[in-house]
Amino acid sequence: MAPKEPAVLVLEDGKMFRGHSYGLVGTTLGEAVFATGMTGYQETITDPSYARQIVVQTAPHIGNTGVNREDAESRRVWVAGYVVRDPARRPSNWRSERSLDEELMQQGIVGIQGVDTRAITRHLREHRTMRAAIFSGDAALRTDRELLDDVLASAPMEGSRLAEEVSVDEAYTVEPSEHGWEGEPRFTIAAIDLGIKAMTPHRLAQRGVRVHVLPATATADDVKAVDPDGFFMSNGPGDPATADAQVRLLRAVLDERLPYFGICFGNQILGRALGFGTYKLRYGHRGINQPVMDRRTGKVEITSQNHGFAVDAPLEGTTVAPEERYGRVEVSHISLNDQVVEGLACLDIPAFSVQYHPEAAAGPHDAAYLFDRFIDMMETTAAAAESTPSETEEAK
Structure with missing residues (x-):
């Protein structure tokens, strides 16, 4: 498995969680929310209701069964970004056609892995959902102030017509x-x-x-x-x-x-x-x-x-x-x-x-x-x- 780029999840209150890239390397902005399902990650990311949201999966192991064409709930992946703790190194299921990492990369979805999703979930639960961004690769190497300024300049979910x-x-x-x-x-x-x-x-x-x-x-x-x-x-x-x-x-x-x-x-x-x-x-x-x-x-x-x-x-x-x-x-x-x-x-x-x-x-x-x-x-x-x-x- 190729080495991953550095990545950071930045919340609008200044809280930061550092890990490594998952999916596409780059930058994405959205509303950070957490999803408590222990299965159905492919249905989650293809649910249009998650448009412009960075989804934090509370279940620690994601990607075990890979991705297939039949389980998608719409024509594409809609999440703005994806946050996981321990992604599967390789999928293991007879229906799998490719890995979740490959699917996210192919569809241009920026994610982050290797972060404490339980801590992120507790923070969002205690403070509220909030604007956020994932930065990976060179984008993650900028100063904390620059990263936070990008988040604060993004649009909130209130008033969004999607x-x-x-x-x-x-x-x-x-x-x-x-x-x-x-x-x-x-x-x-x-x-x-x-x-x-x-x-x-x-x-x-x-x-x-x-x-x-x-x-x-x-x-x-x-x-x-x-x-x-x-x-x-x-x-x-x-x-x-x-x-x-x-x-x-x-x-x-x-x-x-x-x-x-x-x-x-x-x-x-x-x-x-x-x-x-x-x-x-x-x-x-x-x-x-x-x-x-x-x-x-x-x-x-x-x-x-x-x-x-x-x-x-x-x-x-x-x-x-x-x-x-x-x-x-x-x-x-x-x-x-x-x-x-x-x-x-x-x-x-x-x-x-x-x-x-x-x-x-x-x-x-x-x-x-x-x-x-x-x-x-x-x-x-x-x-x-x-x-x-x-x-x-x-x-x-």
Whole structure:
């Protein structure tokens, strides 16, 4: 193995961690966050929700099973930088096609290895996520003041509009027949790609749903053009306070009483559409071991999460949405770690959302029932429409 270049991780409060290069040698800037998953590193780095973030893996051994084409959750690696303690010297798995180090280098991702990721995680947990940079090679040899000045000149995550940057440019369709479903599709949905993971339309297609994936810039006319039975908004990066266009689109959908399901960013957009605010968490929830309670059933789910923002909604009881035309709403799920809102359920319109990943790749499948709940909602809405006389029939 070739010798590695010197590298340093610099946080905006001046804290520095020195190690050696991993992946591409160079400089990268982003928000330092930690992810607690002990597996699924390839799914993590290809999750568009991590755009412009430097991910610190709390698990010490990373890269053991290499990288393959099948496990990627999107078309490329999205992390801004990658921080590991002990990377595998060589991968050992029958599905491996190349090493993680080679993948990061090929995709131009600057990383650092040989640092105490536990200490970094504790520092971020106690102080907050913050702007950061990884410098390796000659860039790491500059003075500490010069390195810190570069970090302080970078953009914070607050106010960042990133969904349009990670979304697809052109719409595409995922057919149920491509994922083992036999027979005609049960329903058709329009899914807005705000940073969607590949496993999400896969899980829906497995259940007989035709998924039209639309860009983040899609309009209400684009949604109507696919004649959907339901509407979905995906996970994605950035500050939900910047998603005004998506909030307007969702309100247009809710006004038509089209069934809605949102995850992660889609949960925050539903919160905003209903009139609630959003706020930045101190260090966020990232990993595949986050406990959440479904308040309707009392069931505790272990969930996959990746978010740094949350919805500011009343935790107790049922409330009328600030946008009163949408009626009553309740917080359906909460985090058992810090009582953060993890789900919203509308009681007078067909809409609900969660702040975590029910597709869970990698991760637990405790929340897979939410896809079935969405299908049940579309079935109920369709049945109600069939039983209600149309305006033409009433005129007769």
